[in-house]
Amino acid sequence: MCAVTDPTLGQLVIGVEGLALLRRLYTADGAGIRADRLAEIRDALDRADLDVPLGTETDVDAGYVQWSRSYDAPLRLFAVEGAAVRPRVDAWAPGTVLDAACGTGRWSEYLAARGHAVVGVDRSAAMLDLARPKIPGGRFEEGRLDALPLDDGCVDNAVCALAMVHVADVGPVFAELARVVRPGGRVVVSDVHPFLVTLGWQAQFAGEEGRVFIRPHPHLVSDYACAALAAGFAVRGVEEPRLTPEAAATPTAALVPEANAAAYVGLPAVVVWEFERT
Template structure:
């Protein structure tokens, strides 16, 4: 069980801001004293002092349930992770040879559509019926299939490019999924992966994603891995690294004049507005996603690996 506390999150942001400032040399005396005063103020804020946190069960809600609720607005403007991830992934895709492309965990088809515009014959695969329905509405002429990442509904050596965007954080093991990518790729094929950066869950509020079977708030289990985990899974399968990038968020602005009223006492995306300087310092230039570009060895080189 995880106890979610608005006050705890705000104090955590203050702590991160102090640690970053001290480590990077930007924390002068005024900054440090301001953080200490703000911490005292947060502890003395009646609304926060009285607020009960939420005890949530980890893993009590499934990915399918979460994506069912996200499907209608997943691609709506304002999703910062997508806004930062998409240009990097598409820049890599723009430089690859045109052929047959798989968008694995295609969702509502944002990368599928880009691959289609580039001239690829595209296959999109996703486990969420609701996300696939959104993709079919946008891309009625594209081959879209239901399937799981570790059991792709494709033949061996079927595609020249695989893209898998913001999905691997939901799978418990990387190796079975990357092995499937190696299976369906042709020799010399390209794999482009994006995933939430492992620092993201430490800086963003952890929010309940729904209600579990027992009627209590539920957390979606996510797997935030060190970057070395991708290499440990990919290299033995015959993948070679062509590029790795960690796109970062610009310095955020939390104008207190635009803060919601009243102060939220439960976990909320609005909480950083209540300690704007600390939030901006804690989140400034922090990595949001990691993007990998791998290329599969030729058949002779990888015959002993796959």
């Protein structure tokens, strides 16, 4: 049995069923779907096997040490996010590019293959240890998004992918990006969409002793825009790609597949910004 304060798999199932029910509540042909959702909710309430913890919460620093071992799996949002990011960075002429919060070097490797000199920064030494061998000519530094270990105006463009959700305040991050990117440079920022974060989407992965999750910070879409404008950026584009069936890979996907798809597929998955340093 779980402690009363621990979120359980059964509670998540009921929540997903409820979200699926809400999204179909007013559809003209939804009577049968609504009945199915209510039946599965009743079943979940009676299932003792679902009274198991969803995972153990950890912080960013400890979590990324464990997550580094499976981070290149790839993650469930990579395909959705990548399809929106690639056309933007593909337009850049070869130059010096910062991969801020580079992780294991997913975007660093992509950019290096397109002729860029890559500078990667990440707060996790474990992640950097995996990034460096992928780009032998790259420069990788340990550092935080709000205190980049780089000189002023030292890069032409920058990418910051799926990372600001791990900081409490995006303002200092945009201020640092504005400091290190030369005027006229572009910055592409992707992040978990605040809609998903508000619904309880977590950064989940298999840890050393079971499931682990890192609690994300719920930034509004306007938080990114306001912080970027205040730092001296102009907005040059924004996209909100939606969750695909493949990306809606949650702990309930196998248990209640119809409800899981009805709850999540089609919701905004990530937000992808393109800014210009003015």
